[in-house]
Each structure stands twice: as structure tokens, then as C-alpha cells.
Amino acid sequence: MIIQRQKPLIQLISNDHVSAMELEERLLSLGYVVLAKNKSFEQGAAVFESHQPELIIAEWDDAFIDDIYFQQLLQELSVPILFVSLALTPALHQLCQTSRMVHLIQRSFADIDLHSAIQQVLGTASIYKQYTKYEEELKQNARLLQLFFNQALSAIFFAITPTPLRWRSELQTPPLAVLRHLQETLTITKHNRSLAEQYRLKPEEGLIKQPLRCLFPSNEIYEHFLATLLEKKQCRFTFSKELADGSVATYEGNYSLILDEQGAVIGVLGIQQDITHRKRHERLLKISKQRFERLAAYSPDIIIVAHTQDFQKIRFSYVNKPNILGFKEKAIDSPDKLMELVHPQDFPTVRAYFQDISQKNEYPPIQVRLKNQAGEWEWFQCQYVVLSPEDEQEGKGYYEILFYLHNLTEKIRYENQLKEEKANLLALIESSHNPIFSVDRKLHVKTYNTAFLNLIHHFKPALREAAGQPLSGVFPKEELNFWLEHIQKTFLGEKQEVPHRLHFKEKGTVHYEVAFYPIIEESQITGVTVIARDVTEQEKMRLALEKSNYELDTFIYRSSHDLRAPLSSILGLLQLLRMPVSDQEKTHYIQLIEKSVAKLDRVIYSLIDFSRNMHLPLEFGYVDVEQIVYDCYEQLQSLPHADRLRIHFINGCPEELVSDENRLRIVLYHLLSNSIRYQDLHKEETHIHITIECHQDTWTLSFKDNGKGIADNIKQNLFHMFQRSNEENRGAGLGLYIIKQVVQKLQGEVEIKSQLGEGTEVIITLPLLKEKTIVL
């Protein structure tokens, strides 16, 4: 008796009642539990469904083959069937062959045979069930693997060698023969679509059965790849390959050897990415970095890149030039070193500026002075930018700080220079007494001096500030056109110099020479400078010069005439002398010659007097007027009727008079000469009253005669050169002219009072000089 620890439930199927009874009996004796005895599978179906037997034992009948229920059962056989049969029929044999759940025991058999058959069937079924479950799982995994394999973005491939190879493990480097063998035999056996795409293959193309070599650009690189892989078993490898379409692709992958249990190399597994784009970005990044550095190296400014993790310690990792501020390379490698160079006055500003650096805020730049190696201060505009690390988690990665120091030294120096020059220019403009101003393109006054403002005050007394005023705001209507016209002409590029006159109530007419100059900045006319030079004095001098030139011209003309007149008389008389005339007549001619010579002499004397007055310096001394008068009278004795004139001299001055004796002599000579020559001979007696009077600052000399007098119509031109007073005047017309010139030189005045037929009074007023003085 077999003791069954677990009694399997068995269903019996037999249409032979006797054999069924017998089998039941034997099974029971073996300790099995028989659930039910059914004549056919059709009859047993209900029990099978409801009780789920663990084994079906059935008496074989070839008719089962046609039984629909049996066939149905066979389709999804979850319970093993043990057929009992006398003979092994072909149908039964075939059935046993095709299904692992169908078994056979041939009659006759001992109980123990039945038991072991049952045990075997149950065991097989159990294993089979297990196997089926594993198979399902395996199938599922394979499906997932396939899916991954096909869908993977990375290219995956297997390359297998038909003849696995082993080499002695102590040899680190594989023998060359191994390398050569693999090189020639490794063949791609499986790959996904991504690999084909990486190599730009057409959808229908593949790389199956292609040598592994075809993935690589050259034999050398392939060999290098294999050698590396053999050495390391697993490696990362990057290479570039020119593809059929001419483009170059770069690949990077993880590759590993596939080994069998004994460690022989079967093949290679590769998982590979196309990194062409990444490479290009890397290259572009490198180029742009190089460009930045090159650009920075040429910049006059200082550009510093610093790194820090915590803002406690900041180190300069890049400086655009080796010697900043003249210090040797790497002498300044941190903000602290830089701070040592900051000007004491700027130090607090800079410290405050850098205080917030860890806040990563961006502040507007500050201006700071830094001491260079030579000890000079240089101006910089300083600014920084903090760039956060890519991985912005706290405490991780490095912050990048960009310091930008823009050198302002030159700029500030130029600015100061410009300021100074501007101030100098303004001072220069201001110091000029001539009105100066400038206008901009909009014709508004820009710069001007006080002289200009004073000029404008004549038109607009209330104007305090001219800068920014339009021209119409500073000039009155009647003036505006002149200035506007010439300024506009100057804007066309031509310098203008124009005379201009202004009339003022107080000053009268003022003459200006107005110069308009274009202001040129970078070949553009940006404004006009106007300088109005006051040439009134020059104008007066010009007129005076014109007059004096005219006088000189007249003087030469008349004196040549007056010098020549007596000469031509003498020539005429000499001609007559040569004629056949009486001696008496000849004597007359000689007298006439003497007279002409005397006349010539007088003219020459007058001219000498005139010239002396013009050129000799003034020489002051005590003068005895009366003595000079008599000296002159002596000289003039040769004049006709000179002795007829009576001279009355009255000196009313208590002191000795001071004057230039030579010049006074000229005056007295000509006054006396006039009085002698223009005596009225019809009068009973002719006389002259000479009176001297002293006043506060002046003294007067009065010459009053009872001569012919001067007609009213002549009086206004009396002092003109070569003016003669009447028809009978035989003089040169120089006397009064010379008197006037000399008196003017002596800072005095001449006045003439005369009545035709009554006489003439000439009054000369001269300054009263107390001491001997010399005035040049």
C-alpha cells in the first residue's frame, strides 16, 4: 500500500463498465481518489468543469478521435490524460507524440506500474506547466527588448564572430593574431533603425551581414578601436566619418565585448550616438571664446573674468592683457589686490560698490582712480556682471564675475584740457574790447563777450543774457538783415570781412570792420564766429591821412609853382637883357631880377619855417616877445614901406613867459610881415598894436593893425594853404597857414577879427607854462 501524502483527484472515462470497476478498485487500493466514472468525454464534461480533476485516466477508444468534446479538450489541455489500452494504435501513437499532456499505459500492468505511470504523468504535467509559464515570460521580455531595440534613439548593434576566440588571460594586451582575426571576422548580425539613420541609409537598406569595419572611417581607426576594446573589454570611443553624401558625421559610443561563459570573445555590442551637432556647437563655442579673447587682448580697457564659489575668495581666472596698469604678469590676481590701488578718496565708493557683489545685482558703473605701476593716477569706469553657474544649486558650481574697467584717463585729460582751453578762450574773448559772439546752426547766440553785451544794450537795454537768444532777440529790425545775411553767407563756407557803421546817440557814428568766420568741426560748418572790430579811430586816421596827403600834394604843387614863378621871371628878364636895349632899361631889368630873387628867398624861408615846425622838437625856454618882434621887424626892413609901420608893444604879463622861441619867432615874423605888406597906404599913418595878456592857464598875443582888412567871403578859408586874401596880394599864401600850423604845435589857438578897410586883429592863445618844460 502506497501512502499518498497528497491524494490527486482522478476522473475515470470508460465505456466498458467492467474495466472501469477494475481500474477504480486498483486506484483506490493505491490510495488515489476517483472523482467520477464516466462513459465518455461528453458525459464527463460537466464533472471536469465543476471539480477540476488533476488527472484523467481513460480507456482508449479510436472513436475518441472523432469526438468533438475530446478534440475540444485537447485544444486547451490543462489536465494530463493517461490512456489505458491493450494495443498501441496509430492514432493513439500520434496523439502521444504531439501532446506532452497525453500519456499511455499498455495492458496488462501491475498496480505499481500504474502508480509510477500516474506519478510520471503528474510530474511531467507539472514541469510542462512551469515551462509554459516561463516561455510566456520569455516571450514578453523578448518583445520588450525588441521594442527597446527598435525604438532606441541610440544606435545599437551586435557584431559576432563565427569562431569565438580565447587567449591567455595573463596577457594584458591581446596577441596581434586575435586582433587580426576579429578585425576580419566580426560581422554585424543585428542592429536597429537608428544605426541605419546615423549612416544616412535609405529605409530599405541595412547593415546586416556587413563587416563591422564599415562603420569606421579607416582601417587604422578600426584597428585602434578594436585594440582599445580588447584591452579594456568595455570602452568609450569617438570618431568622425565622411558619409556617402559628403557630409562628415561624428559618433561617440559605449562599446563592450560579448564574452561566453569561458571568457571567449563572441562579438561586440555597441550603443552609439551621432554627436555631429554637439561637436559643432562645441567648436563654435571655442571659436567665439577665442574671438572674445583676441578682441579683449586688443582692447585698451581691462577685462577680467573671475571665479568664485562663495564670494569669500574671488580669483581672477582671465585677464585680457599680461601687464595691467604696468604691473608684472599675475601681480594682480584678485579684487583685494585691485583695491590696494584705489585712490583713498574713491575707496569708500568702491568698497560700497563691491559690497553687494554676492547679491548678483547689476549696478551702473562707477568712476575710480587707480594707481599704476609708475605711481600715476589713471581714471577708470568700473563695472561688473555676475553670471550664475549652470547648476544653480546652493553651494555648488562656480560663479563667473566679469569686471570691466574702461580707461578714462585720456578722455578725462582731454576733457580737462578742453575745459581749460575753453576757459582761456573765453578769457581771451572777454579781454577784447571788440564785440565778439558766435552763433550755432539754429542762428542762436552761443558765446559772447561783455563788449558784445554792451553793444546790444544800445538796442535792448533790458537784455541780461544773450546766450541762447535768436539773432532777432538781440538785434533790432533795422540791423538784423545785415548780420543775418553775412552769417548765412558764412555758413556756405566763406569767410567774410565787411565794413559796417552803427549810429549811437551818445557816441555818434562808430565804424566797424566785421569779420565772420565759419566754425568748422570735422569738416562741417557748425557755427559762425563774428568779431566786430571798432575801427572808428582808424577811420578817423584814414580820413586825416587822406587830408594830409591831399595837403602834401597841394603843398608840393603850389610850392613848385611858387618856387618856379620867380625863377621864370628871372629867366624872362635874362632873355630881355640879351636883347638890344638901352643901359637904363638893363638896369631896370637887373632891379627886377633882384626883386624876384628876394621873393624866391622869402618863399624858401617860409618853406623852411614850415618844415622846421613839422620836424623839429619843441624846445621851451624863457622868451622875450618884444625882442623877437623887433628882430623880425629888422629882418623885414627890405619890404616896401616897412618903415612906415609904427609898432606899439604892451606886455601885461608880470612874469617871464615860457615858450618855444624858434616857433614863436616864426609866428611873429609872419604876423609882422602881413601887417607890413597889407598896410593901407591911403591912411595917414599905419600902425600895429601888439598886446600880451596873462590869464589863469593861458596867455594871449594880440596883433591889431589898421591895414586893408579882409573881405568876409575870404575869411572862412583864411588858414588854408596858399590862400591869398585879396586881388593885390602878391604873397605865396603861406603866412596864415604856417601861423596856424605852428600855433597848433604849441597847443594854442588862432582867431582872426577883421573888417575890410578897418584893419585886422589876430589873437593867439597859448598855454601858460610856469616852468621850463619840454613837451615833445
Next chain:
Amino acid sequence: MEKAPAVDLVMLVDDNDTDNFISKRIIEITKFANRVEIKNSGKSALEYIEANVNTPENLPDLIFLDINMPIVDGFVFLFEFEMFPEEVKKKCKIVILSSSDNKRDIDKIVDNEYVIKFITKPLTENSLNSVRDLLSSMAS
């Protein structure tokens, strides 16, 4: 050979008495004119002509006129002379007799149609001969 007088009456207008005397004597010696009328101012010369407008036989055929005279000088004389009737102006030919040959004077006078010649003092036999030739060429 004795020449016939060039003109009947000559008038000398000059403020210089010596020059008038010289001119008169040379005219007399060379027998240039029958008569010489001397006026020592422009004013008296004008007055003489004015007084003789209706007695042409007393009007001078030739006037020797000085430029440089007081009040009424040669220029004023010529200006006033313009006012005389046409027959007076036609009869009285004028010769300027000046001590200077200043260009300024010559330019001023050269336009005047009654001035036939410009002579620099002193008046000589030669200059009188050239006036004589000029007058005869004008007459023919």
C-alpha cells in the same frame, strides 16, 4: 626880314607885375602885336572884356592867361569867360601862360575849346613864334 604883327591887340592877365612887364617887352621887341593891354587880376580882365563887348575893336585877339592868381584865378576866369557872347569868345583866343607845367592844370584846361595853347613862363621869342604859326594855320 621884318614880320607883320601876328595880332592887333594882346591882353596879358597876370598878378605878377614883373612877368607882365617881361611879356609886354618881348611882345614889343618881337613886334608880335600892335597893342598890349595889361590886367593884373582875373577880375579886372573880365571887367575890361565886359566893358568892350560892344566895341569889338577893343577886344583882344589873344589873351595870355596866368593860372595862379588870387581870388579870380585862371580857372575862374575861364568859367566866367564862357558866359560871354559867342562873337566875343570867337574873337578872343586864349593861351595859358603859367609858371608851372603841372599836369593837374593842363588836364583841367585841355578840354576848353577857347584855349589854343599852353605855354610855360617865361614868354620867349620862340614860344611867340609857335603861337604865330598856330594862329596862321587856324586862319587858313
